[in-house]
Amino acid sequence: MHSNNYTLFFVFIVTVVLGTMLSFTKDSVKDLQDQNLKADVQKTILRSLNFDESLLLTNESIEETFKISIDAKCVNVEGEIVDCNIEEVDIEKNENILPIYIRMDNDEVQGIALPIAGKGLWSTIFGYIALNPDTDSVLGIQFYKHGETPGLGGEVEKKWFTDNFVNHPLKLPNGEIQYIPKKIRDKSGKIVSIKVVKGGVDYSESNTSSIHQVDGISGATVTADGVTDFLLEDLLRYEKTLDKIRDYGTI
């Protein structure tokens, strides 16, 4: 039987040795991890803007594509451009410095990506929603960081869920079904956002707002409600900016 002092001493030594080992490891790979994180955010933005996957294979090609095709700036709630260090803007806290990423092609807006973030069940969910130049129909939505339960709330990042936002089955008069993107504005042009519906969207004729609804995730109602809430809240902050882009084609 070892004495109490020996036991305490032993535990102390083990803690110091293991702690040193861990901090040394973290220290030596921190830069690489930061690069990966940055590339991951850029990849999410590019994906939401519907860039071809072949451009997104390596960190280098992601950075290159981002540099060439994306016009990144900040706006305020009034829709005016403001100065900012876009990588350091805290989208959760900052109410009046709003990052916006515009996909430009021959000086024309091809798509607009906006950061979205908010509470799910366990964690803050981070992502980007991209809109077409009409600032109404969805071009894509991607989530890149969350701590939701894998298989339940964690499904928000999966393709089947994000595809919901761009595949609205529209019944044509001749009976065929055409897939169109979901819309964030109602007929009068007001932003109503998109609601994640528990159980699934009712596509019968009587549900006139099905174009503003997507299927929820079974077993993840709280996560889905969170997405519904922060999507509306975040889109409303960009209302004036989006109106400007719709009306004038630029900010």
Place this chain on the structure above:
Amino acid sequence: MELFNSESKKIVSDPINVNNPISLQVLGICSALAVTIRLDQAIIMTLAVVFVLCSSNVILSLIRNYIPSRVRIVIMLSVIASLVSVVDELLKAYLYDMSKQLSVFVGLIITNCIIMGRAEAFALKHGPSKAFLDGLGNSMGYGLIIIIVSFFRELFGAGTITLPDGGAGYVLWSIPESWYAAGYENIGLLVLSPGAFIILGLVIWIQREFAGVEEDA
């Protein structure tokens, strides 16, 4: 001690076959079900477990005579947790996509019963070289099963075979479009957890049949 005598071989080969940690002792099932959706995930997970189990066995075996027995579980846990954290950090740095897919399951290696089990049952009672071989055998026994399960789950569930590479995985082979056109369909159930149970059950059955194990009635 000779490293490659018959006893050493038995330490390595036993847990791969007749005393497999997953199929015989039914340990480590949580991760075996969770990370077997794709072959590349299972391979990386295997490498992570091989590293953690071999290192933890060797380290704990080296200090086994100095560990006060009252705090041995805490010490074992700290060593294992630190090693797992190292693996997690390295994956985030060098295999970012993979670390995102494996998500919490890398961290959960800490609670994998196989690792604590081998530390308590073997490493604290044997020398470092034997402990290393025991770690190697058990982690490869674990890896063998999850690689088999993930191979079948991915092949029949998603229709692909993916090997790990630096990014999102290299698709070695996928079921040709012509098969789908001819009416072939992927079995969606296999991608879900119940599918893992079914495949794992079949693997356990076949493996026990080969190993000649009989359960006491």
